[in-house]
Amino acid sequence: MVFSKVILPSLALASSVFAQSRDICDGPSITIVSSADADSIAGCETYDGDIIIDPTAQGIIAINGVQQITGDFTCLNATLLTSITSDQINTIQGTWHLEDLTILSNLQFSSLTGVNTIEWIGLPALQSLNMAQGIQRANSVYISNTQLNNINGIELSAVATLNINNNPYLTDVNVNDLKNVTNALSFSANGRDLSISFPNLESAANLTFRNVSKIDMPSLATVGGSMGFYSDTFKTFSAPNLTTTGGTLAFVDSPSLTSFAFPALTTIGGGFLVANNTNLKAINGLPKLATIVGALDFAGTFNSVAMPKLTDVRGGSNVQTTSTNATICELFDSAHDNGVIKGVNTCLTSKANPETNPTATGGGTASTGTSSGDSNGNAAVTFGPATPLAGLGALFAAIFFI
Ligand SMILES: *[C@@H]1O[C@H](CO)[C@@H](O)[C@H](O)[C@H]1NC(C)=O
Ligand SMILES: *[C@@H]1O[C@H](CO)[C@@H](O)[C@H](O)[C@H]1NC(C)=O
Ligand SMILES: *[C@@H]1O[C@H](CO)[C@@H](O)[C@H](O)[C@H]1NC(C)=O
Ligand SMILES: *[C@@H]1O[C@H](CO)[C@@H](O)[C@H](O)[C@H]1NC(C)=O
Ligand SMILES: *[C@@H]1O[C@H](CO)[C@@H](O)[C@H](O)[C@H]1NC(C)=O
Ligand SMILES: *[C@@H]1O[C@H](CO)[C@@H](O)[C@H](O)[C@H]1NC(C)=O
Ligand SMILES: *[C@@H]1O[C@H](CO)[C@@H](O)[C@H](O)[C@H]1NC(C)=O
Numbered sequence: 001m002v003f004s005k006v007i008l009p010s011l012a013l014a015s016s017v018f019a020q021s022r023d024i025c026d027g028p029s030i031t032i033v034s035s036a037d038a039d040s041i042a043g044c045e046t047y048d049g050d051i052i053i054d055p056t057a058q059g060i061i062a063i064n065g066v067q068q069i070t071g072d073f074t075c076l077n078a079t080l081l082t083s084i085t086s087d088q089i090n091t092i093q094g095t096w097h098l099e100d101l102t103i104l105s106n107l108q109f110s111s112l113t114g115v116n117t118i119e120w121i122g123l124p125a126l127q128s129l130n131m132a133q134g135i136q137r138a139n140s141v142y143i144s145n146t147q148l149n150n151i152n153g154i155e156l157s158a159v160a161t162l163n164i165n166n167n168p169y170l171t172d173v174n175v176n177d178l179k180n181v182t183n184a185l186s187f188s189a190n191g192r193d194l195s196i197s198f199p200n201l202e203s204a205a206n207l208t209f210r211n212v213s214k215i216d217m218p219s220l221a222t223v224g225g226s227m228g229f230y231s232d233t234f235k236t237f238s239a240p241n242l243t244t245t246g247g248t249l250a251f252v253d254s255p256s257l258t259s260f261a262f263p264a265l266t267t268i269g270g271g272f273l274v275a276n277n278t279n280l281k282a283i284n285g286l287p288k289l290a291t292i293v294g295a296l297d298f299a300g301t302f303n304s305v306a307m308p309k310l311t312d313v314r315g316g317s318n319v320q321t322t323s324t325n326a327t328i329c330e331l332f333d334s335a336h337d338n339g340v341i342k343g344v345n346t347c348l349t350s351k352a353n354p355e356t357n358p359t360a361t362g363g364g365t366a367s368t369g370t371s372s373g374d375s376n377g378n379a380a381v382t383f384g385p386a387t388p389l390a391g392l393g394a395l396f397a398a399i400f401f402i
Contacts, residue, residue: 027071038063046070050094057081060106067111069093076100082125087111090133095119106130113137118154121145127169129153136177143167151175158182165189173197181205184225187212192233206247223247226270229254236260238285245269248294251277261285270294271315274302275356282306295343299354305331316343320354 024030024041027049032038033056041047042065050071053061058080064087072094075084083106084098095117098104104123108130114137120126123146131153140161141154150172151164158180164170170190174197181204187196188210195214206225209215213233220239226247229237232254238261248270251257257277262285271294274283283298284306295315298305303323319332329347336345346357 029071032061032063033057035060035062039065041066050074053078053081053084055079059083060085062086064088067091072097074098079103082106083108085109090114092116098123101126116140118142123147146170159185162186167191170194174199176200179203181207184208186210226250228252228273229257232257235279238262240264243267248273250274251280253277255279259285262289263287265289266309267291268293271297273297273356275299275354286310295357296341297356299356301354302328304328310335311340313341314343316357317341317345317347318355318357319345319347320351320356321349322351322354324350 025044025047027047029050029052030037030041030047031052031054033054038061044066046068047066048070051063051069051073053075055077057078060083061081062085066086067088068091069089070093073092074097075081076097077100079100079102081101082103084104085106085108088111089109090111091114092112093116096115097119099119100122103125105125105127107126110132112131112135113133115135116139118138118141120142121144126146127149129148129152134153134155136155136157138156138159141159142163143151144165144167146167147169148167149169154175155177156175157177159178160183162181162185164173165186165188167190171193172195176199178198178201180202184206185204186208187194188208190211193213194211196209196212197216199216200219201217202219202221204220204223207223207227208230209228209232210230211232215234215237217239219241221241221243223242223245226249227245228248228250230250230252233256234254235256236259237257240263242262243264244267246269249268250273251260252273253276255278257280259280259282265286266288267290272292274280275297277300280300281302282304283302284304286307288309289307290309290311292310292313292315296313296317296319298318299320301322303325305319305328313335317332317336319328321328326349329349332341332345332347335341
């Protein structure tokens, strides 16, 4: 008690002095029109609040001295602003929101390594980033409508959400250190020739790639959610180390696609959708696939299908192809008859306009429907190493289990 009686008055004195000359570094916010305004916080190691660059700011705004911002960094509609620089900011604990900055061409943050959320939208003059240290930590990154050619300077090792869309000049994305995407990664409508490389990405929740011309993810081992490829222009895709997905795997509307390879994939945790890939003539490259938890939905012009280890499709199956190859439907009809496909099986060859079954791809077991196709139960139809004498069950086994 004696000790605290001695201490308390001096604490009270200190805080009253503090309150009288309230520190500019304590925020809650500062609005910057010119670099001179920024100089007023240059002595703050930590600025405890939000920094706002006013829409009327022009030319160059330099925010020097400050090392950390506990709040947001916002600049909206400053259409006369060409450059934002900072020599020492290393962390933005809130959202870095830049939007509608029509002539901003330089973003130079020499010390920045961590940002909670990046939201850059409508920066049509921004062609490159100037981040000497590289942003290594971010929870969420959203970049849309910029002129960026690459995202060099964003050097994340993990991220929850990364969404990069409508950046028409973006041709090259290589995030070497990225190992883990804990919620979702999505690319869409960027440069016509966008090549994406995540050489060390091992684990991802959801992955969506639209309008991409090349994707390289050699280390990808698990996808917790869904993985989808839509309107892409690559010819081949392979995921040599991927063993499972927690959700749907989809390849849709990619006219150049001729093959995909998942040599280690055993389980698709949702549906398996392959549709409208006009040059995909064989659906194979799945030597170990054993389980599809949702529905199987294939529509296109493919002439053959092989999934030698498939033993369990918990949903239904919809297979429609322009091909006249009746063996395909024998295969699926047998798989249904043998209980491998638990839901309704619809299989149609020689179908002029193959259609997907959107309701089926959600997974689960369909309640009603018909099984159609070309199954004639003729064991003389052989496939792969099947013996000509094998019965239906054995034929099926030969096709699906080997
Ligand atoms: C910028 O200004 C335009 C025109 O007033 C407005 O439509 C737009 O929403 C503004 N953008 C932002 C991010 O506030
Ligand atoms: C995948 O993304 C959805 C939102 O689109 C989200 O609800 C879900 O949690 C994500 N999956 C995983 C495994 O994070
Ligand atoms: C991306 O693909 C969609 C179809 O999924 C298409 O409508 C759109 O025009 C494409 N955008 C670009 C920029 O290629
Ligand atoms: C990815 O991050 C999640 C959530 O932080 C974690 O549970 C998982 O183990 C990480 N995976 C890898 C491969 O680092
Ligand atoms: C693929 O997985 C194996 C075994 O886990 C590992 O040794 C190898 O380095 C992985 N390949 C890549 C490119 O990550
Ligand atoms: C495939 O293409 C047809 C015809 O263009 C379209 O109706 C259908 O929705 C497409 N399917 C998918 C899954 O994109
Ligand atoms: C017909 O389909 C079966 C099963 O996928 C395949 O083994 C065979 O090669 C196909 N025949 C032709 C002519 O493509």
